[in-house]
Amino acid sequence: MPMVRRLRLAYAVEIALFLLPFAAFWILFRLGPVLYGFYISLFQWDLLGDVAFVGFGNYATLARDPRFWNALRTTLAFAAMAIPLIVGIGLALALFIFGVRRRPIGRWLEAGFFFPYLLTVSVVGLIWRWMMDPDFGILLIALRSAGLDAPSFLNEPRWVIPALALTTAWWLAGYRMVLFRAALEDIPDELYEAARLDGASGARIVVSIVLPLLRPAVLFALVLSTISGFIVFGQVLIMTAGGPGRASEVLALYLYRYGFEFLQMGLAAAVGVVLFAIILSLTLLSFRWLGYESHL
């Protein structure tokens, strides 16, 4: 009996040791900061560096700050535009790339659409800022020479969010495309052949067979893109710095400014907690909605 117990203990210790390296980093730098961030959000720093406990005062301040609500609104607007663009373009490209998978050129097309994903956000932001420059941007010049009345996107409150969303779609749609194409390859060939033998057209096959089977992959992509939509930062900072005015000041930028420009660490931490709460509730909702447990 003691022998068995000793063996069991050895087994438990062994498992713990295998888990320890990962768990240590995870607790210190992932779970810990979430709790620590909540703790920080209960305090207020003044400009002299003195700290006072304010309870949920920072959250009340946020709720009263129109600038916070503006940031929430721009973030929602960005997410509402960027996510369907990324997922939609990714899906359309994947269907096409899958359609030409037997042609050698398919690989090159896929590579071309995918490559922007490997660029850092600064490069993406700089390129598109240059292309949308109000005076010399090639995109505006091209649109204008095609007879379209192109506004200078980045200087127009109405156009700045769509312009940022488009840029983000260029950057990330290729990644989604590759993932969707993989999901398409998981669909058994017999299904296509059977449909073809029944005389179904290409479009018909896509609508009645492919899209329903891709549903889980698409919904999953929507969840993940939603998270990245809510934490958008780099492209905004580089391309507009939140402007014109505050028309593109998203939550992450708001957090950054309050924390590191206005040195209101408590308030900034509260924004982080709010952001976390939004992401968590959105994800839990969509998990329930998707019946996600079955995917684990």
Add this chain to the structure above:
Amino acid sequence: MNGRSLWERALLVAMVVLALLWVAPLFWMFTTGVKPTPEIFATPPRLLPGAPTLNHVHVVLTRWPFLRWLFNSVVVATATTTLSVAVSIPAAYVFARLRWRGRDVLFLVFLSSMLIPLEVNVIPLYFLMNRLQLLNTYPAVVLPMIGMPIGIFLLRQFFVNIPSELDDAARVDGCGNLRILWHVILPLSRPAIAALVIYMFTFAWNEFFWSMIALSSPGMFTLPIGLRALQGAYDIDYGILMAGASLAALPALVLFLFLQQSIIRGITMTAHR
């Protein structure tokens, strides 16, 4: 020629055009970077540089620690990738190959932490790194990226599908878990590890928000943060900015040209969840 193949051909041509438009911004970046300034702001715009020049490239390379930024990026991405793969392997092993109480719950806990983006943690991480006196060092950037659950997730998925007869045989020969992991599981898991390496390297190479906060002196900047500093200094001097962006994009482009298929395959593996 029947209707279908004609239609297919038209679609193919349309997609080739779209693909060319898709990469056109890159072309525009590279050409702007080597145009003399008057050509950059010429109307109508010049598609190709008339008198290509390396002046802007020269400014970026000599007045700014650009190569140092490249070096910093390589150090950060390599350290992050190595460490996160190293800690994920044993954890994924016990989740995939051993049976113990609480396993599935703990896995779900780790997994759901995928919902915590680095971005929501920047304030507490700043306090933490400040207290550890690590701000403006490599560890400040690397440490928070190591415990990413995607690693365990991806590897576990792969480890689970390795036939258990293999470790049973090794166990009969008296191998412990460590040796089974090392001699049986790992040699069979190269594709999954390659996928994780690609994923983590890309992630670390591109990380922006936290790096910008954690790194304060120009000599410590990674490429994305250095480019941001260039922008701060030159605002709309697009020749210099595009030269900098081109130089920063070049390593990714070269690697991609050589490793195109393995990179895409690696990224694909992260989807099979």
